Amino acid sequence: MVNGERARGTTKSGGTTRTAAKKPTPRKKATTDRSVANVADPAFVQLLTPDGERVEHPDYSVDFTDQEYRDLYRDLVIVRRLDTEGTTLQRQGQLGIWASLAGQEAAQIGSGRALAEQDMVFPTYREHGVLWTRDIDPIMPFGLFRGVDLGGWDAQKYRFQGYTIVIGAQTLHATGYAMGITKDGKVGTDDGEAVIAYFGDGAISQGDVNEAFIYAAAYDAPVVFFCQNNQYAISVPVHKQAKTPLFKRADGFGFPGVRVDGNDVLATYAVTKVAMDRARHGQGPGLIEAFTYRMGAHTTTDDPTRYRDKSEEEEWRLKDPVARMRGFLEKQQLADDDYFASIDAEAAEHALSLRERVLTLPEPKPSAIFDHVYPNGSPLLDAERAEFLAYQESFEGSGH
Amino acid sequence: MSRLQQFILPDLAEGLTEAEILQWMVAVGDKVELNQPFVEVETAKSAVEIPSPYAGVVTEILRDAGETVDVGSPIITIDTDPNGEAPAAPESAAAPAAETAASNGAKIGETTADGRTAVLVGYGAKAPTTVRRARKGAAPAAPVAPAPAPVAAPAPVAPAPVVATPVAVGTVLAKPPVRKLAKDLGVDLRALVGSGPQGSITRDDVQSAASAPAEPVVVASPVVAPSAGDTRIPVKGVRKLTAENMVASAFSAPHVTEFLTVDATRLLKTVAKMRESDEFKGVRVGPLALLAKGVLLAVKRHPMVNSSWDAANGEIVVKEHVNLGIAAATPRGLIVPNIKAADTLSTKELAEALVELTSTARDGKTPPADMTGGSFTITNVGVFGVDTGTPILPPGEAAILAFGAIRDMPWVHKGKVVPRKVTTLGLSFDHRIIDGELGSKFLADLGRFVNDPKGTLLAWS
Incomplete structure (x- = not known):
């Protein structure tokens, strides 16, 4: 069961070793393949090829029913469609900004579906897919990005923390939370709790993330660090800030690291399951590098054509996570065209209903900002609220 | 309906x-x-x-x-x-x-009961002007004329010469980058009247003050009556940036331009030989590539030419490497991408880099990083058939070279007037850094190189 350890032993032949001499020949075009993992590399976990062929891995496997395979496909299609609606709504002026997950669906659905009910998720601002796997109303981020949701959130109820905008900060929160789980004695059994912290390739350069690694290792905290390496920290390609494959960093901190094909929903499920089970049994933290690609812009405020080639996007389009799963279902004859059409229709329905609900989200009253700071209020805030209300009242026709 | x-x-x-x-x-x-x-x-x-x-x-x-x-x-x-x-x-x-x-049964995108969709959420999508809400019980909001500021009339002890500058009382409102610009351009903010919000001083205020003549000279500028046939082109994008850069440079760095007309026959012969050689097989090498090499060699002999005026620190920054800028006319306008550390490249690498840089620029794909950090620029005006010009320095650079057309001209060669391939080099430099002597020596060295690339190369190496 603890085969994550064995996977780690095979990392020395990592596919991204660069041998090119560092010489100042700055006009030389950066080749993209130096950051592309070698598929034949055993340290790169893949269970589904880009064509949808099922392949085996010595350490990781999945055993799904036909329906479960189909459900994973449905998840992928729906979260992609909802995400498209986010971009659309922003373009129509209905959201201030949107951070698209396009291209990263498999990393999020695979890892999200591998979590146990009692596990706790610490997301970034892009984890709309993980949110979906926790059966949370997908409208949550839409309220935030529309500016009508002040961020109040019951993390215990949903086993999912609020979106974190600060890059990497949630890894420390996750580690602290995981240390608390240990102190509560909730690890060591099949029902044990574990924590998963999401972040990106840019965040792994942050001090916060490195501190989180140190504490998690020192305290054997039940936390899995799930890095979606989508190749770009906004505009900075990952090879500019990391000289070794990201998953190898775990070695230095003293816990296992594994690189998984982030566009393969089966593989991301398998490695996450193993890492989370290790953690919940008290065997300490793990790092997963989901090797994937951000097909769209960093956010709707960004224009990727300014810093990367179209050809690179086309290359990654051939590894598309949704098309890959569809190819698998077709090859295995687990679904037919009617099924695919019905899923598309269902996704469109979800998107339309979400759209309607977003457009009618109520705007909070200005005074709402005082409402959820402390559970039992505070004399200072009460005084400030009264002052603010009186000020609002002083205007003609104030119906705040 | x-x-x-x-x-x-x-x-x-x-x-x-x-x-x-x-x-x-x-x-x-x-x-x-x-x-x-x-x-x-x-x-x-x-x-x-x-x-x-x-x-x-x-x-x-x-x-x-x-x-x-x-x-x-x-x-x-x-x-x-x-x-x-x-x-x-x-x-x-x-x-x-x-x-x-407002209607309760609003459809998508229509106005809902709470007026929510009426106000697009994207920042700034609301009505562009700020409307102040009236205070309850306030007097009818008659436009209040700004009361004349109580000017503390200084008791004139002695009749002092009246200085006709508007002396600001209290603080001057200006954002830090504007203050920095004013400092760089030597403009006294206190002497300006701001045109921004709350009378704050804007970048434009500073720039127009910097470019205004010290003495108000009244020029009877011919007022051209707008004709219906005139085309008015909005200033934006690359054009706007170019204008800002040129104004900032022209009015901060004192420019001097020198010209040198030289016999480029041997330069062209050398280019032709290089093209035939095995080493340059498949590389499009032209006169510009060779001239660029000459610039890099001459810079090595006169490093101060490759420098920058750092007004904020009161220092001259002599650059370690030459980031060689090439002015390129593109469909989007003038851009000046540069070849980083061009002095570390071989002639062949330099020629390749030039080809790549110009084709990238023409395709409009030049990444922003390639357009910053230039330290010396060449503008190849010769391709347009003109002899030379007085180029304006890209901001932050100490020198720029105009490479004129190479044409057949009568020339005294070995004591006889014969047709030779002749070109004119025009070098503008920042006189704060480069004196006439240094500028002249640099240009003369370049002339020697164009006249005899191989001989100069041997002499300098």
């Missing part, structure tokens, strides 16, 4: 104020579906397609392609109920007054 909806241009990123309409993807009379892209616009951040929030029929296109539109302006009218009868007044999706149109 026919129901007309206007779509208002939202802020497509964070804090943008305008966008240019690149192309319309629909025409009047076309049917549009919900979320069907209908227009492509370009902002300062990116070019994007806008999907329609309405399903219906296009009844009006309000702004033309090529126009720059302020955020908050309506751009299209769509009839969401084309089979209805009486046309209704257009309803705008972002009209602040849309509360009146």
Whole structure:
């Protein structure tokens, strides 16, 4: 069961070793393949090829029913469609900004579906897919990005923390939370709790993330660090800030690291399951590098054509996570065209209903900002609220 | 009933104020579906397609392609109920007054009971002007004339010469970058009258003060009556940036330009030989590549030419490497990408880098990083058939070379007047850093190189 350890032993032949001499020949075009993992590399976990062929891995496997395979496909299609609606709504002026997950669906659905009910998720601002796997109303981020949701959130109820905008900060929160789980004695059994912290390739350069690694290792905290390496920290390609494959960093901190094909929903499920089970049994933290690609812009405020080639996007389009799963279902004859059409229709329905609900989200009253700071209020805030209300009242026709 | 909806241009990123309409993807009379892209616009951040929030029929296109539109302006009218009868007044999706149109059964994108969709959420999509709400019980809001500021009349002890500068009382309002600009340009902020909000001093105020003549000279400028045939081109994008850079450079660095006409026959012969050689097989090497090599060699002999004036620190920064800028005319306008650390490249690598740089620039794909950090620039005006010019320095660079056309001219060669290939080099330099002596020596060295590349190469190596 603890085969994550064995996977780690095979990392020395990592596919991204660069041998090119560092010489100042700055006009030389950066080749993209130096950051592309070698598929034949055993340290790169893949269970589904880009064509949808099922392949085996010595350490990781999945055993799904036909329906479960189909459900994973449905998840992928729906979260992609909802995400498209986010971009659309922003373009129509209905959201201030949107951070698209396009291209990263498999990393999020695979890892999200591998979590146990009692596990706790610490997301970034892009984890709309993980949110979906926790059966949370997908409208949550839409309220935030529309500016009508002040961020109040019951993390215990949903086993999912609020979106974190600060890059990497949630890894420390996750580690602290995981240390608390240990102190509560909730690890060591099949029902044990574990924590998963999401972040990106840019965040792994942050001090916060490195501190989180140190504490998690020192305290054997039940936390899995799930890095979606989508190749770009906004505009900075990952090879500019990391000289070794990201998953190898775990070695230095003293816990296992594994690189998984982030566009393969089966593989991301398998490695996450193993890492989370290790953690919940008290065997300490793990790092997963989901090797994937951000097909769209960093956010709707960004224009990727300014810093990367179209050809690179086309290359990654051939590894598309949704098309890959569809190819698998077709090859295995687990679904037919009617099924695919019905899923598309269902996704469109979800998107339309979400759209309607977003457009009618109520705007909070200005005074709402005082409402959820402390559970039992505070004399200072009460005084400030009264002052603010009186000020609002002083205007003609104030119906705040 | 026919129901007309206007779509208002939202802020497509964070804090943008305008966008240019690149192309319309629909025409009047076309049917549009919900979320069907209908227009492509370009902002300062990116070019994007806008999907329609309405399903219906296009009844009006309000702004033309090529126009720059302020955020908050309506751009299209769509009839969401084309089979209805009486046309209704257009309803705008972002009209602040849309509360009146509140209806509970609002459809997508229409105004809801709480007026929510009436106000687009993108920052700045609301009405562009700030409307102050009236205070309860306040006196009728008559426009209050700004009271004359109580000027503390200084008791004149002695009749002092009156200085006609508006002396600001209290603090000067200006943002830090504007203050920095004023300091760099030697403009006294206290002497300016601000045109920005609350009388704050803007970048334009500083720049116009810097470019204004010290003495107000009244020039009877010929007032040209606008004719109907005049074309007015909005200043934006690359043109705007070029203008700002040129003004900043022209009015901060004292320019000196020197010219040298030289016999380039041997330069061309050398280029021809290089093209035939095995080493340069497949490399498009031209006179510019060789001249660039000459510049790099001459810079090695006169490193001060490759430097920058750091006004903030009161220092001259002599650059370790030459980031060689090449002025390129592109469909989008003038851009000056540079070859980083060009002095570390072999002649062949330099020629390859030049080819790549110019083709990337022409395709409009030059990454921003390539356009910053230049330290010496060549402008190849010769390709346009002119002899030379007085180039203006790119901001932060100490020298720029104009490479003129190479043409057959009568020339005294070995005591006889014979036709030779002749060109003119024009070198502008920042006189704060480079004196006439250094500039002349550098230019003369370049002339020697053009006249005899191989001999000079041997002599200097």
